Every structure is written in C-alpha cells, then in structure tokens.
Amino acid sequence: MSSSIQPIKQNASMVVFGASGDLAKKKTFPALFSLYKDGRLPQDLVIVGYARSKIEPNDFIERITQYIKIDDNDSETKQKLEEFKKMCTYYRGSYDEVESFQGLNKHLLEREGDRTERNRVFYLALPPDVFVPVATHLKQQCYPEKGAARLIIEKPFGFDLDSARELQSKLGPLFHENEVYRIDHYLGKEMVQNLVHLRFCNPIFSQLWNKDSISNVQITFKEPIGTEGRGGYFDSSTIVRDIVQNHLVQVLSLIAMEPPTTLSADDLRDAKVQALRRTRLGELQDVVLGQYIKSKDGKHPGYLDDETVPKGSKCPTYSAIPMFVDNDRWDGVPFLLKAGKAMNAGKVEVRVQFKPVANGLFNDAYHNELVIRIQPNEAVYLKMNIKQPGISSKPLLTDLDLTYKNRFTNMKLHEAYEALFFDAFAGDQSRFARIDELECAWTLVGPLLQYMEKEKPEPKPYEYGSEGPDCLNEFLQKFGYSYDTPDYYEYPVTNLPEDK
Ligand SMILES: NC(=O)C1=CN([C@@H]2O[C@H](COP(=O)(O)OP(=O)(O)OC[C@H]3O[C@@H](n4cnc5c(N)ncnc54)[C@H](OP(=O)(O)O)[C@@H]3O)[C@@H](O)[C@H]2O)C=CC1
C-alpha cells in the first residue's frame, strides 16, 4: 500500500453512479452487501445510488438486492440485509448539470450528518463519455473539504492510446493519481492475485520461470455466450479492446514481470510496467481474427444476425495474438493471448508449457504444463509424468492437482468486485491499473487496432459453440505449443490406459 494513502475506516460515503445499470444490480451492490455482512465496510457508511432514471426508493432497493441470494433459514444474513438496505438511498440527477451535483452534495450532507471529516468514494459505473463531466462536477460540488476522496473508474479507460491520454489529461488536474482507482476487475480475481504468490513464494517455480525452462505461455479467455444485445457496443470495441488490451495484458504482465522490490502498489505496478515496456506484438500476419457464425444446430445466432450489429461488420469476436517479452528472461518465448466469445466453454486459464525432457532415457515423456485455472472452478495443476502404475514402465501423464473446492472445503471465494471495493476503502491501489500501465497496454495493441481499422481484414468464421477458427491449431504449433496430451488424460480424472 502506498504509505501516503490512509484507509477509510469511518465517516465514509460511497456514491455509485450508473446505479440503474446492469453492473450495479448484478455486481456492485451484491459485492457491497457481502463486504458489509462480513464486517469489511466502514460501519457508518452511507451509500447513494445515482442515475438519471426515475426510480422510486422502494423499487431501487428491490432492484439492487434482487441478485442477493440468502438461504431461507439464514436469519442472521437476512437481518444484515435489512440493515444494508437502510444504508442505501437513490438520488436522481443528470451527469452534466451543476444543479444535480449541488443536490447530490446536499443529499450526502443530510445523510452523513455531523462528521469530523467526510471521506467520499465516488464509483463511476458509467459509459466513458460521461467520466469527465461527472468527475468535474464532483470536484467542484462534492469534493470533501476535510477528508479523503477516491474516484473509482470503470473500464474502458480510453479507446486507444491517444484517447486514454486525453482522458487522463482531463481527469489528472481534478483527482491526484493517489485518488484514482481504475478498475480492471480481473485484478480482483483470486487466481490472478495468486500469480504473485505462486511465482515468488515457490522457488521451484521461480527458478524455472524463464526461457531456459519455459517453451510458451498461453493465456486463454473463452466465453460460451455471444454478444447478444451488446452488439452495438461490442462492434466498435472488438474482442481486442473488450478483453485482450485490459484483462489478458494485465495477466501477462503479472506472469512476465521481474520480482517487484516490495509488494507495495507502486513497486508492483513499476514491475508490471517494466515488463510491458519490453513486450511487443508478434507479426500481424500471424494474428488470428475470427467472427462467430450460427451454431451447428442453428439454435444460436451468428454475430451478424444481431440487429444491433452493423451489416457486414468485420468485427473480430475472437483473436489469438502472439506477443513477446524482449528481455533476458523471456527472449524468444511466445505469449499467446487467445480470447473469444460464443465458444465451446466458459473458461479462463494460464497454461505454461515447459520444454521437453532431454532425449535419451525417455523419448515418450509428455510435456510438463503448469495450468492456473482462473475460472470457473479455480485450480492450479501441474501436468507431469509418472511411471504408469502396474507392470508397465512407460511414462504416464498425470497431474499434481490443487483444485480449490476439493482442497479448501469450507472456502468461500470472494467476487472480484468485493476485493476491489475493499481495497479502495483500504487505500490499496495495487489491484488497480495505474495510468502508465494502461498506456503501455494501449501502445502494445495499437498496431493491431490500426491494422484492423485500416485494412479491415476478413475475420475467419467459427461456429457458435466451437473451439474457434480452424486455423487455431496451426497457430499454436507455429509458436511451439506441443499438444501431446494422450486420450486417457483429462483433467481432473485419469482413466488408466490398458497396461501392456
Ligand atoms: N456489465 C459488465 O459486466 C461490465 C461493465 N463494465 C463497464 O461498467 C460500466 C457500467 O456497466 P453497465 O451497468 O453494464 O452499463 P449500462 O449500460 O447499464 O450503464 C449504466 C448506467 O449508465 C447510464 N447510461 C447508459 N448509457 C448512457 C449514456 N449514453 N450517457 C449517460 N449515461 C448513460 C444509465 O443510467 P441512467 O440512464 O439511469 O442514468 C445506465 O443505467 C460501463 O462503462 C461498462 O463498460 C465493465 C466491466 C463489466
């Protein structure tokens, strides 16, 4: 944690902008409730939902609690929910009129009552074109004279490098970098946070974490649903802006970075930035771009069937992108970033494939792979060879398996947004993106975005519910991924082959 940032423990308010939206009801308020229930929010916290829509107070409460599921017999949690509801109010206002923010300030003052200081957290779960007007009015009308201010900003932070810089040039004079918390919700996920521990608490991994032992790294995002209903937004965003530039590049930076000097937010982010500065795109001609078409059984529509999508759009809903980190540690090791909508599974994972065993003793051994399953069903497993149990002395592929739900039976993993809100109150910016990280990420994908915009390459079709475009195997082979997994092996079970 940056030493100058103090945690907010009391005299606290939080304003959720865009409180009528999808994110608010599905993620924001359930996460806030979960933190409240576990005693992780300031006890005197005042929560105000803010948006333009006309919503009656009761309807607002109903709306923001509809995704909170409580067991019928759990009277304690039910009681907590009643308390939580009393903490939340709705304030209707515009995003660009001074009167609305004067009204918001008044509403806050009334709710806060007498306080020695006013610590205010403003969360902008809004489309990016209103970030600047909202932040400007907040600074002028709602910024506490005494107390801390925090500005949490949803993605996307810009559309490319220039627009990100422009946005920053407008927000920078209003809120100090110490006050700005740019969300990339992947940084709040348990297994993404775990990358630092896996790498730097375990000499067995840290010693091997380099080009001498690692052949290639894959970072894969698969979503089983298409862009249904969001096609309009997605079309200008593309899979590259929606997933790769932010979530996957953040994961890459945590895998590739050198050990940070300390775990402080700035040291950690310095290390990530150093790694990103050394990262470059592979050849554009090697990038695979795809767009999903109707599913084989015709039940799921193709991307172009969505009425919100411009006719004939060439927007990629799938991409497989080679990247390289040009430094001593990683020279020549491909990082393959694959992301797709409407795929055969919902899965996010990191797969580190190690170099093969030296020829000689065993020519039929399988590659070691360390797999970090980010979601679902969080796991870390190491694919390795053993002697096939029984008479045979052949190598058999199996794994050392740490599947969280099996190992930690009383575990409740937090949602990403819980961790992020908790950190924002704590003043810990380590899991938020610093502006220079974002600049590096935009710089990295910039040439690809420009190529897509100028050349409008034809995306390769893949069926909704499939593994992606056909040329994917060729792409993986080209970058050294060796698929040698035998039929009997399937994580997390192994059906022993017949002993011969
Ligand atoms: N949903 C998700 O899973 C994720 C969302 N995000 C980002 O978080 C933000 C919020 O997400 P989500 O709630 O899904 O978004 P919504 O589209 O639901 O927008 C949130 C609210 O913003 C207001 N709004 C919508 N369009 C405009 C506009 N053009 N100008 C001004 N206000 C507008 C609406 O409130 P009202 O009209 O009542 O003021 C709406 O309820 C977005 O920027 C999104 O990119 C990021 C990651 C994941």
Ligand SMILES: O=C1O[C@H](COP(=O)(O)O)[C@@H](O)[C@H](O)[C@H]1O
């Ligand atoms: O940022 C985004 O992320 C979601 C996927 O998030 P996850 O936590 O469910 O993995 C994605 O659906 C959305 O398109 C994108 O904007």
